[in-house]
Amino acid sequence: MTFFEEQLKQGIFQISYCEKCNKKIWPPNEICHTCFSQSKWQKSKNIGKVIEFSKKDSTYFGLVEIDHGIRIMGEILSSSTPKIGQIVKMQTSFNLKPHYSFIVENN
């Protein structure tokens, strides 16, 4: 299990970034795409906005952007139809694969 996965399992979303290039690396990687130096980790603020969404059965899912540029597919927890641009709070877990949930604020 990678550091990213271990942290997800504890509900912590860690973002890999390069200190030298001042760039986030997503999907997570221990090596910077640009300078190949060892990346660092910082915790996400766990706040995002809905970019696009759809629904399967009774579950909304969609593409959400967190921390200015990191886009993730996940479940959107909302009692009404989500809106593009809507602010969401992220919760994470890991059980063989990552699962990201986005809770619509003021739901």
Add this chain to the structure above:
Amino acid sequence: MNSVAIVGTGQTKFSKDDDDVEKLLFESTRNCIQSIENCEPKDIEGVLVSTNNNSKYLGAILSETLGLQPKISHSIEHLCSSGTNALISGYAYISSGLADLVLVSGAESATNPGQILEWDKSRGSFEHPIYWASMLTKSHKTKFQTTEEELAIVSAKNHKQAMDNPLAYSNQPRTISEVMNSKQITDDLRILDCSRSCSGSASILLASEEKAKKISDQPIWIKGIGQKTTSASFTKNNLEEIESTRIASKIAYEMAKISPNDVDVAEVHDAFSVCELMAIAELGITDNHQSGKFVRNLFNTEDRMINPRGGLIGAGHPLGATGISQTIEITNQLQGKSEKRQISNLKTGLVHNMSAAGTSSSVLVLEN
């Protein structure tokens, strides 16, 4: 750089049933070799196998099965565009002078691991292609005012065209209404908007110019190649575009010294209905705002210009074989051998094959 031609082709029927990859490879290869009268199998210098199957060492296994000891033999995996990438590798071996005759054979079993990219942590638990396809479809409807009917026409058209393809996994016609009322997979995707993972195999024999002129009286020339990979992870994509296709086609057009207007027939990667609309726009055949109308017009006038064999939706999608099967269709069309599917007066054809939500695309330009 030496010219490279397609001199032989062979396929199996596509099927929803699981089948043995080694057996499928042999069947399409045998059909390919038997399609050329003057081919001595011992002259084959390269054997490339395209698949997502977990079986090992298939290049060597196929070579031994055919009684060959080639100079070059290995497998190629690049998810759904493995097939065209194997052809591009075969092209490179011949154009560089490393080989004169290269067999490129792709195969897949229906239950293959190629639909899921475990590495892509950005997809979370929504890793199946239906989820990114739903995002692209929803975005296309919003951004370009594409209607559900226009999306359904892609599938109805391709199913109709597949009726004349005896190797398609199904020859069942589907009306626009049937597509629009088929099982809802997500709010933005119906089951008949989706291509189906299949078993099947397709093989092509590539030859240098000198060899092609000796063993074929109808060689089809690969005049342009473009391949572009923009990322591996889906979430780096802009939802309203397939950048890799746009760049790959530009490279292929430049190499072939043609423009999109010169394309007479094309096989495009309709993994889902929306992909055909996006592909024909990125290839420059139409634009995003007109793509729905363009496909409606093809359907209404029974013009088979796009996906004459039925595309992935109509014919089925055996991942590692798909790009090779698409190329065989364009080859047969340019040779005038497509029987009921034949389009008249063709000079230039195009193949568009892509992987993982369009993060990588290959484009081939073929001429007779």
